Amino acid sequence: MWLGAAAVAALIAACLSIRPAHAAIHHAALVIQHASGSVITRCVAFAEDQISGLQLVERSGVQYEAQDFGSIGSAMCQLDREPSTVPAGCFGAGPYWQYFHRRGSAWQTSALGASSSLLRDGDMDGWHFAAGTNQAPGNIAFSSVCAAPAPPAGTATQAAPAANHATPIPTATPAPSPSLEALVPSTSPPPKAVLTSTGPPTQPPQATALGPWLALGSTAILLLTLGAVNLRRRGP
Amino acid sequence: MIRHPLAWGVWAIAVLAAAFIDRNPYLQALLVLVVVNVFLPYRARRRVGTWKFAVALALVPVLFSVALSRFGQHVLFTLPAIPIIGGRWTFDAVAFGASTGLALLLTVAVFAVVQSTVRSADVVAILPRPLYRAGTTLALALAFAPKTLTAFQSIREARQLRGQRTGWRSAPALLLPLLLTTLERALQYGESLDARGFGSGRRSRYRPLHWSAQDRLVLLTSLAAIVAIAIVPSVPYNPYLELVPRVPNPDQLVAVGLLAVPAVTASLSRVDHAPHHA
Numbered sequence: 001m002w003l004g005a006a007a008v009a010a011l012i013a014a015c016l017s018i019r020p021a022h023a024a025i026h027h028a029a030l031v032i033q034h035a036s037g038s039v040i041t042r043c044v045a046f047a048e049d050q051i052s053g054l055q056l057v058e059r060s061g062v063q064y065e066a067q068d069f070g071s072i073g074s075a076m077c078q079l080d081r082e083p084s085t086v087p088a089g090c091f092g093a094g095p096y097w098q099y100f101h102r103r104g105s106a107w108q109t110s111a112l113g114a115s116s117s118l119l120r121d122g123d124m125d126g127w128h129f130a131a132g133t134n135q136a137p138g139n140i141a142f143s144s145v146c147a148a149p150a151p152p153a154g155t156a157t158q159a160a161p162a163a164n165h166a167t168p169i170p171t172a173t174p175a176p177s178p179s180l181e182a183l184v185p186s187t188s189p190p191p192k193a194v195l196t197s198t199g200p201p202t203q204p205p206q207a208t209a210l211g212p213w214l215a216l217g218s219t220a221i222l223l224l225t226l227g228a229v230n231l232r233r234r235g236p
Numbered sequence: 237m238i239r240h241p242l243a244w245g246v247w248a249i250a251v252l253a254a255a256f257i258d259r260n261p262y263l264q265a266l267l268v269l270v271v272v273n274v275f276l277p278y279r280a281r282r283r284v285g286t287w288k289f290a291v292a293l294a295l296v297p298v299l300f301s302v303a304l305s306r307f308g309q310h311v312l313f314t315l316p317a318i319p320i321i322g323g324r325w326t327f328d329a330v331a332f333g334a335s336t337g338l339a340l341l342l343t344v345a346v347f348a349v350v351q352s353t354v355r356s357a358d359v360v361a362i363l364p365r366p367l368y369r370a371g372t373t374l375a376l377a378l379a380f381a382p383k384t385l386t387a388f389q390s391i392r393e394a395r396q397l398r399g400q401r402t403g404w405r406s407a408p409a410l411l412l413p414l415l416l417t418t419l420e421r422a423l424q425y426g427e428s429l430d431a432r433g434f435g436s437g438r439r440s441r442y443r444p445l446h447w448s449a450q451d452r453l454v455l456l457t458s459l460a461a462i463v464a465i466a467i468v469p470s471v472p473y474n475p476y477l478e479l480v481p482r483v484p485n486p487d488q489l490v491a492v493g494l495l496a497v498p499a500v501t502a503s504l505s506r507v508d509h510a511p512h513h514a
Contacts, residue, residue: 111307111476118477212483216262219489223269223496229503230276
């Protein structure tokens with residue numbers, strides 16, 4: 001009896017001692033391609049294990065307007081001042097912001113809105129303002145977005161705007177009309193919410209993947225052993 | 237053994253919270269193990285029917301999800317453009333349906349455990365005074381349904397033994413004796429309640445329901461598990477976003493472990509319920 005109790009106590013202690021590496025800095029890339037063909041990229045650093053596609057845009061510092069569509073997620077109505085005015089119903093009749101995830105060496109249409117899709121370290125999201133369907137952005141590798149010389153440790157800055165690695169924001173885009181700006185409040189985050197980095201992932205976190213698996217396996221084995229003991233007992 | 241209905245109620249809520257808040261398949265598998273472990277020492281007789289129902293209930297969401305959902309990246313096969321079911325059938329949809337089905341299976345299993353362990357008389361006994369009459373009526377009504385089903389099966393078997401039909405054409409011949417049996421049972425219930433002085437005044441109990449140490453332990457650990465499940469941040473499993481589930485974090489494992497306390501106390505109990513074969 002005491003042996004079993006000690007084993008349970010040891011397992012609980014072991015479980016409590018294993019902690020995920022929350023403090024590690026992760027990186028995700030953002031590619032925005034305008035209708036004119038100009039492309040802007042951002043490399044965003046984040047401390048969490050994963051962030052949503054909308055958080056990636058937020059933290060990149062790029063201006064955007066999004067509309068929530070419930071369980072499907074949020075749709076991007078305006079990104080980097082394109083279109084110049086937010087269309088009625090978010091999408092309008094012409095081109096719209098199409099959302100993609102980078103899978104391997106190709107872009108893949110996102111099945112969910114930006115607020116529902118999750119990005120982890122090394123992931124890349126792409127936005128393309130185009131008409132039709134499956135108009136993916138140009139071919140850009142993650143390493144080309146997050147591949148600037150690594151800054152010294154600690155240079156990831158709070159409240160710093162994200163670096164623009166590629167073509168600058170198109171200047172031909174007309175500014176939105178002031179009246180509409182007043183009607184549609186900007187959802188861009190306050191500067192203090194931005195945690196960005198211009199460099200590549202600084203020493204990717206080497207999380208101990210074995211620990212959680214050991215804890216899971218031990219728990220399963222303990223429960224199976226307990227089940228074997230209880231199987232020999234008959235109910236009251 | 238744990239007997240107090242409140243302890244079992246809080247345990248059931250904790251298991252259901254764990255099953256529905258984060259539908260991680262690893263956690264769900266552990267929860268199934270926990271519930272089976274708790275069920276084993278308290279099982280009174282074989283409840284194959286309940287488990288068959290639970291498994292069937294778990295399979296329905298899988299079928300619906302895979303047949304109706306067209307989302308997902310991992311395509312199993314593609315059907316031609318047949319209305320409703322045509323298009324891509326994905327493994328992501330299977331995983332989503334399976335996680336929903338497991339949550340339903342856990343729900344049925346938890347209620348099966350509670351049904352095996354909690355006496356309806358004990359539940360009625362802990363009800364507040366204003367709810368006593370309504371609670372007793374409800375408990376009797378709930379007990380009436382399985383009794384009626386048993387009576388129906390008995391009548392059917394009796395007709396089969398006499399070589400008479402038992403199909404739907406013989407429904408009137410089945411329903412009439414069933415109605416008479418049910419009415420007779422209702423009258424017996426009424427007389428029993430009358431004989432026990434139901435509704436006549438203050439109730440007393442021959443054996444008052446006390447909190448045992450095991451009851452308190454289960455209550456506390458279940459409450460701790462609920463708090464842990466509510467506080468520990470977790471990313472709910474969504475196979476459409478990430479097919480392979482994440483390994484549960486240690487806090488979640490501890491919370492699931494706390495839910496196995498009823499099984500642990502039963503296994504550590506000195507009373508041996510094993511049948512004596514000597």
